[in-house]
Amino acid sequence: FDGSQEYCLWLGCMGAYDPQGREIISAFATVMRHLGTSFGVLKKERCTGDPVRRLGNDLVFGQLAETNLSSLQTAGVKKIVSICPHCVRTIADDWREYGAEVAIEHHSEFLARHQDKLPSRADGERVVYHDPCYLGRYRGVYDQPREVIARTATVVDPPRARERSFCCGAGGGLVFLGEETGQRVNETRVKELAATGAKTIGAACPFCHSMFRDALASAVPENAPRLLDIAQIAANSLPST
Numbered sequence: 001f002d003g004s005q006e007y008c009l010w011l012g013c014m015g016a017y018d019p020q021g022r023e024i025i026s027a028f029a030t031v032m033r034h035l036g037t038s039f040g041v042l043k044k045e046r047c048t049g050d051p052v053r054r055l056g057n058d059l060v061f062g063q064l065a066e067t068n069l070s071s072l073q074t075a076g077v078k079k080i081v082s083i084c085p086h087c088v089r090t091i092a093d094d095w096r097e098y099g100a101e102v103a104i105e106h107h108s109e110f111l112a113r114h115q116d117k118l119p120s121r122a123d124g125e126r127v128v129y130h131d132p133c134y135l136g137r138y139r140g141v142y143d144q145p146r147e148v149i150a151r152t153a154t155v156v157d158p159p160r161a162r163e164r165s166f167c168c169g170a171g172g173g174l175v176f177l178g179e180e181t182g183q184r185v186n187e188t189r190v191k192e193l194a195a196t197g198a199k200t201i202g203a204a205c206p207f208c209h210s211m212f213r214d215a216l217a218s219a220v221p222e223n224a225p226r227l228l229d230i231a232q233i234a235a236n237s238l239p240s241t
Contacts, residue, residue, distance in 0.1 A: 001040030003076035007032070009039045010082035010091070010104070013047050014206035020213060021206040024083050028107050028231035034238050035114050039081070044071045048090040051176075065098045072102055080104040083231060085134035085205050106135060108204050111234055112144035119237045121152045127233070128156040128198035128225070130189070130212070131165035132205035145204045148230045152237045156198045166192065168208040169215070175207055186211040187219035194220045201227045 001008045009029065014021035032039055049064035072080075080102055082088050091104045111118070127149050135141045142162050146155045160166040169175075169185030190212050193201050203209045209229060216224045228236075 001042050001075050001077060005038040005040040006079060007037060007039040008072070008075070008077040008080045009041050010080050010084075010087055011041060011045060012082055012084035012087040012206065014210065015083055016045070018206060018210060020209060021083075024206060024209070024229040024231050027229065027235035028083055030235045030238065031111065031118070031231060035117055037114075042071055042075060042077070046071075048087045049094070050086045050090040053090065053094055061094070062098065065095050065100070069095065069098055069100055077102055081107055081110050083107045083206060083229070085132050085139065086207065089134050089138050106139065106141060106144075106204070108135065108141060108145040108148060108230055111148045111230065115147055115151055118148070118151050118234055119239070121237060123152065125153040125200065126156050126196075126198040127153040127200045127202045127228075128158055128193050128196045129161075129202040129204075130158070130168065130193060130208060131162055132203070132208050133165070133167055133171055135204055136162060136165055145202070145230050148234055149202050152233065153200070155202075156196050158192050158196055160192065168205070168211040170207040170211050175211065184215065186215040190215040190219050194225055199225050200233075201225050202230055202233060203227065204230050 011025060015025045046064055046068055049061035053061040085106055088104055088106045129146055129149060131142060149155050166189050167185060168189055201212060203212060212227050216227060
């Protein structure tokens with residue numbers, strides 16, 4: 001990002017380091033270019049501090065927030081878009097304590113706002129959508145991801161959806177630890193999603209994506225639905241060049 005672009009595309013740790021997270025970033029970048037939206041990536045992006053804030057280390061969180069805000073100010077960033085609901089919440093809410101004034105939105109909000117410029121091809125495919133905790137309950141974003149999916153497929157809701165959605169299993173630090181006894185939360189959730197009969201699971205959070213990726217291999221070994229982020233669903237609808 002050099003200041004000439006409209007958006008700073010915030011990668012987040014998952015978008016930068018997780019292989020499938022990078023695929024989601026690539027897909028979203030493809031859609032942004034299709035829409036003619038200029039964007040760049042911050043050269044010195046660091047973790048937003050979301051994990052350490054949730055674990056109670058406010059000292060490290062403050063250091064990360066101040067360092068990132070300094071980099072954003074130096075680069076002249078005014079608007080940010082991110083594939084990660086955790087990053088969005090942290091930057092939009094928690095960074096306010098440190099004077100953050102930058103506008104940020106989730107990529108589902110961006111895509112929904114530009115959906116009239118995306119192909120519309122209702123081919124009858126059924127996609128079951130999982131509401132991420134940090135996008136739904138924390139930000140109140142429920143319709144926008146569904147609108148993006150509905151451009152090319154039929155949206156299916158699992159029994160627990162929207163405000164009553166069930167966590168992917170990454171919450172509460174379990175993305176790092178995992179349950180010691182009983183069935184893992186991500187396996188419980190992925191079985192619910194697969195039971196709808198949809199051939200595709202639609203996700204909108206790289207943490208959910210990672211949890212479901214692991215659970216599909218262990219909990220649904222046969223005829224498992226494919227797993228796609230909404231950015232990948234949108235990118236797949238674009239005409240090939």
